Amino acid sequence: MKKNYKTAIGMMSGTSMDGIDACLLKIFDDFKFEILTNHTLNYPQEIREKLLNLANNKGSTHDICYMDFVVGRLFAKCANELIKKSGLKTKDVDYIATHGQTVFHTPKPETISEISTGATLQIGNISVIAENTGVTTVGNFRTRDIAAGGQGAPLVPFADEIMFGRKIPRCIQNIGGIANVTVLSPECETFAFDTGPGNMLIDYCMKKYFDLPYDKGGRIACSGIIDEDWLQILLDEPYYLHIPPKTTGRELFNDLYAEKILQNAPLDRKDIIATVTALSARTIFEAYKNFVFPKTQIQEIVLGGGGAYNRFLTGLLKKYFGNIPVKTHVDFNINDKLKEAIAFALLGYCTFERIPNNVPSCTGAKKKVIMGEIAY
Ligand SMILES: Nc1ncnc2c1ncn2[C@@H]1O[C@H](COP(=O)(O)OP(=O)(O)O)[C@@H](O)[C@H]1O
Numbered sequence: 001m002k003k004n005y006k007t008a009i010g011m012m013s014g015t016s017m018d019g020i021d022a023c024l025l026k027i028f029d030d031f032k033f034e035i036l037t038n039h040t041l042n043y044p045q046e047i048r049e050k051l052l053n054l055a056n057n058k059g060s061t062h063d064i065c066y067m068d069f070v071v072g073r074l075f076a077k078c079a080n081e082l083i084k085k086s087g088l089k090t091k092d093v094d095y096i097a098t099h100g101q102t103v104f105h106t107p108k109p110e111t112i113s114e115i116s117t118g119a120t121l122q123i124g125n126i127s128v129i130a131e132n133t134g135v136t137t138v139g140n141f142r143t144r145d146i147a148a149g150g151q152g153a154p155l156v157p158f159a160d161e162i163m164f165g166r167k168i169p170r171c172i173q174n175i176g177g178i179a180n181v182t183v184l185s186p187e188c189e190t191f192a193f194d195t196g197p198g199n200m201l202i203d204y205c206m207k208k209y210f211d212l213p214y215d216k217g218g219r220i221a222c223s224g225i226i227d228e229d230w231l232q233i234l235l236d237e238p239y240y241l242h243i244p245p246k247t248t249g250r251e252l253f254n255d256l257y258a259e260k261i262l263q264n265a266p267l268d269r270k271d272i273i274a275t276v277t278a279l280s281a282r283t284i285f286e287a288y289k290n291f292v293f294p295k296t297q298i299q300e301i302v303l304g305g306g307g308a309y310n311r312f313l314t315g316l317l318k319k320y321f322g323n324i325p326v327k328t329h330v331d332f333n334i335n336d337k338l339k340e341a342i343a344f345a346l347l348g349y350c351t352f353e354r355i356p357n358n359v360p361s362c363t364g365a366k367k368k369v370i371m372g373e374i375a376y
């Protein structure tokens with residue numbers, strides 16, 4: 001009898017560039033899934049620094065080319081470790097779906113020799129992954145949506161619809177390097193956008209002032225005081241008032257941006273962390289007030305991504321949203337750090353089955369397309 005599921009690995013590394021989150025799961029033909037094992041491979045410091053440089057436009061074609069292969073090897077390593085951990089054999093895995101590592105993403109059209117187009121680049125080469133794992137690998141999802149006139153982002157709403165449905169009006173709020181929301185509701189078409197920085201500015205300041213990669217549990221932010229005057233200045237960023245669909249990334253909230261805003265920062269480094277953390281929470285809240293509440297009365301918020309572990313951030317969100325319950329993916333039996341890896345496994349399933357997998361109401365694409373490229 002033909003089995004009615006595929007055994008898949010989904011792999012994700014987002015704008016935080018902290019490392020690769022991977023999930024091994026069974027995906028059934030009705031899109032139900034069963035998580036088997038997960039694994040995280042943190043990027044070695046040297047890799048993270050090189051990736052941050054590339055994303056900050058400080059890299060040569062030589063660097064991009066080599067890093068494509070090096071990061072591909074790390075994704076393969078992560079997948080191999082995951083398979084080993086699961087007790088399965090390589091041949092039991094039907095495919096790997098990888099987001100890759102974005103080093104550049106600019107959906108805004110630029111015109112070169114009368115050709116006007118957006119562009120995006122995820123490195124972590126799929127042929128390198130296929131070769132080093134022995135598993136068919138699908139990746140480069142964003143390209144096709146951009147080619148179809150979309151922003152190439154956000155792609156996760158496709159999975160949000162599968163995971164949560166649209167019966168209850170909900171916001172699925174991911175807090176990665178950038179914070180992004182998917183609005184699921186019977187009252188409107190699914191829409192999604194980036195609310196602004198998630199952990200990106202927090203991580204930058206943690207590195208600069210504490211020589212730590214991030215604010216574990218939000219403990220440092222909890223020990224500081226929000227500088228309301230500085231927060232007001234930070235909120236004065238035009239991006240926050242742009243009307244969705246909109247996406248952002250290191251192209252805006254990069255090191256230069258961080259250094260610019262830090263010119264007005266308070267003296268106490270703990271207060272700096274508290275205030276940039278408050279910025280993430282406030283911009284999420286303001287975005288809902290401006291762009292979500294006018295369309296649908298949401299009944300709950302579901303947080304995900306590494307920011308869901310930041311107690312200062314989640315505490316502020318609970319305070320701002322008052323009566324609206326703020327939950328996390330764990331309340332739905334999904335690991336908060338794994339959701340996006342699962343999402344890419346689902347997107348990859350569609351690539352193989354030739355099912356269109358972009359959501360044009362979210363990306364702005366002219367039509368539904370099948371995203372993903374395959375290396376056998
Ligand atoms: N235990 C934790 N406490 C606070 N913040 C955390 C924790 N774990 C992860 N993070 C934050 O989440 C980020 C990674 O989140 P992730 O969802 O992987 O984002 P991305 O998709 O951008 O890679 C880290 O850089 C860090 O800022």
Ligand SMILES: [Mg+2]
Nearest residue numbers: 014016018019
């Ligand atoms: Mg990450």
